[in-house]
Amino acid sequence: MLKKFKTLNQFFHPESNQISMDFTPFVTTVGNNRLQVMLASDENIPDLLVLEKEVYSGQTPWSSFSFKTELRKRKNSLYLFVYEASTLVAFIGARFHPREAHITNIAVVPKYQGQHIGHMLLELMIERARQNNCECVSLEVRIDNDRAKRLYSELGFEATFVRKNYYQDTHTDAVNMVLWLKPHRIRKRKFTL
Numbered sequence: 001m002l003k004k005f006k007t008l009n010q011f012f013h014p015e016s017n018q019i020s021m022d023f024t025p026f027v028t029t030v031g032n033n034r035l036q037v038m039l040a041s042d043e044n045i046p047d048l049l050v051l052e053k054e055v056y057s058g059q060t061p062w063s064s065f066s067f068k069t070e071l072r073k074r075k076n077s078l079y080l081f082v083y084e085a086s087t088l089v090a091f092i093g094a095r096f097h098p099r100e101a102h103i104t105n106i107a108v109v110p111k112y113q114g115q116h117i118g119h120m121l122l123e124l125m126i127e128r129a130r131q132n133n134c135e136c137v138s139l140e141v142r143i144d145n146d147r148a149k150r151l152y153s154e155l156g157f158e159a160t161f162v163r164k165n166y167y168q169d170t171h172t173d174a175v176n177m178v179l180w181l182k183p184h185r186i187r188k189r190k191f192t193l
């Protein structure tokens with residue numbers, strides 16, 4: 001998870017981005033759940049805050065203001081919500097650059113975890129990055145988040161480097177992980193998690 005949005009400006013240049021952020025909502029079945037996958041909008045933010053509290057033990061690492069600001073960046077960001085009936089059960093966000101897509105956040109409510117919803121959402125973003133000819137998909141993950149790291153590794157993400165003290169609230173390091181979609185010349189040093 002990205003710690004805050006402003007750091008993205010170091011990496012992304014929206015004005016040079018020609019990527020389409022259109023998204024057609026769809027219904028899918030994952031395990032026993034009939035899920036609706038749709039584009040996020042301001043109206044869903046109260047649901048998102050409920051989801052955050054469930055996932056992060058009552059905390060909301062991203063505030064309502066942060067989400068609203070991010071959702072306005074329609075040109076190069078894609079935020080998808082997953083509902084089962086009227087319950088928000090998961091969401092994923094990504095920012096797209098002509099060469100790189102960056103997963104900014106992903107969360108699945110505890111009751112629905114382990115049912116491959118996270119996997120499905122990441123594959124959606126990876127496919128979108130492929131369609132848009134991106135060279136790679138990147139993300140940051142807390143160094144002690146073994147479940148998430150395992151999921152990313154299964155999808156082919158490689159740990160590249162550690163951002164020391166990235167999450168300042170808990171003084172936790174983050175690992176930057178990259179999934180290469182194309183052969184690349186400069187490869188950051190890979191290390192084992």
Ligand SMILES: CC(C)(COP(=O)(O)OP(=O)(O)OC[C@H]1O[C@@H](n2cnc3c(N)ncnc32)[C@H](O)[C@@H]1OP(=O)(O)O)[C@@H](O)C(=O)NCCC(=O)NCCS
Nearest residue numbers: 001055106107108113114115116117118119140141148151
């Ligand atoms: C990380 C997260 C998004 C993964 O989503 P998910 O839908 O639970 O993950 P998936 O079901 O697609 O699968 C991930 C793997 O971990 C396992 N797993 C995930 N959650 C599990 C759970 N609660 N119990 C047991 N196993 C679990 C799955 O078995 C799966 O392994 P497999 O492919 O060998 O079967 C989710 O656990 C989550 O929201 N965690 C809290 C927020 C967070 O850490 N976000 C990531 C920020 S970088």
